[in-house]
Amino acid sequence: MSTYSISQLAALAGVSVRTLHHYDAIGLLQPAGRSSGGYRLYNEQQVLQLQQILMFRELEYPLAQIQQIMQTPDYDLTHCLRQQQQLLAGRIAHLQRLQSMLDFTIQQQESSSMTTSSQLFNQFSQATLREEAAQRWGEAEIRHSEQQLAQLSAEQQQQLAHEGEQIARGLAQCLHLPADAAEVQLWAVRQHQWLQQYGACPLQRLVMLGDLYVSDARFQAYYDRFGAGTAVLLRDALHWYAASQSAP
Structure with missing residues (x-):
């Protein structure tokens, strides 16, 4: 089995020796x-572990969460690699959609037919919604939801x-x-039931989401395109449903 000094491992992975010192310290x-x-001295096992850490960092996981994942008793390297593969596939698909959005804009610009089509901003809107959701519910919960979705096929x-x-x-109707x-x-x-497929949705959160469907113009526009007043009806229905489930 190959062994590496800290400087050799740093050069292999493209990180600084100081970074490896920090990873050791924590x-x-x-x-x-x-x-x-x-x-x-590091061996092939640490090389694989470092790849895992750096991949999680590329996926914007904080070090504390990476450590929690990798030090759980049931941690499985192969399963983790597959999970990262799925998360990365989702990231690639998103970047490809952004590229298509730019292609569309360039085409419009070159043909002198620029419009205010939603295609100019639709992928940014998804990123904005994700950022807002992370601020509201917490980054860990959003990542958990993304991991659940990543396990589903495109179909x-x-x-x-x-x-x-x-x-x-x-x-x-x-x-x-x-x-x-x-x-x-x-x-x-x-x-x-549909919301729970994206992650945990306790009744309190369900009520908050119902309010959001009306208070956020983007959500209200989405639901009301099926019929004016749909967003309000959904909010009121979720409020009544949550109250009925909470009643003794």
Whole structure:
């Protein structure tokens, strides 16, 4: 098995020796042993661990979370590699969509037919929504949700998105009914179940999301495109549903 000095490992991975010192100090990446002169020595296992750390850093994980993941008793290297592969695939797909957005803009510019099409901003909007969600619910929870989605195939993700749209369409057909009507409540239940596929959604959060569907113009515009008043009905339905579930 090959062994590496700290300077050799730093050169191999493209990081500084100081970074490896820091990883050792916090217990994230410790050497396999020491030379007779007291210098740190690393083997292939630490090389793989360092790759894991640097990949998580590329995916913008904080060091504390990386350490928590890698030091859990059931940590499995192969599973972790596959998970990172899925997360990276999602990141690549997003960058490709951004590239397509720029291609569209360049094409419009070169043909002198620039418009105010939403295609100019749609991918930025997704990034903005993610940032706002992280501020509201916490970065760890958003990453957990992203990891759950990354485990789904493209077809399954498409089906999930389609389900959300079907719920909105169904509610739009109930605008003549009160929020506590049985038919409306069936859609509220489906909305809750749908949200839980993205991650934990306790009743308190469900109520907050219901408020957001109305208070945030972007969400209201999305739901009201199926019928004016759909966002308000959804909010009221979720409020009534949450209250009924919380009642003793």
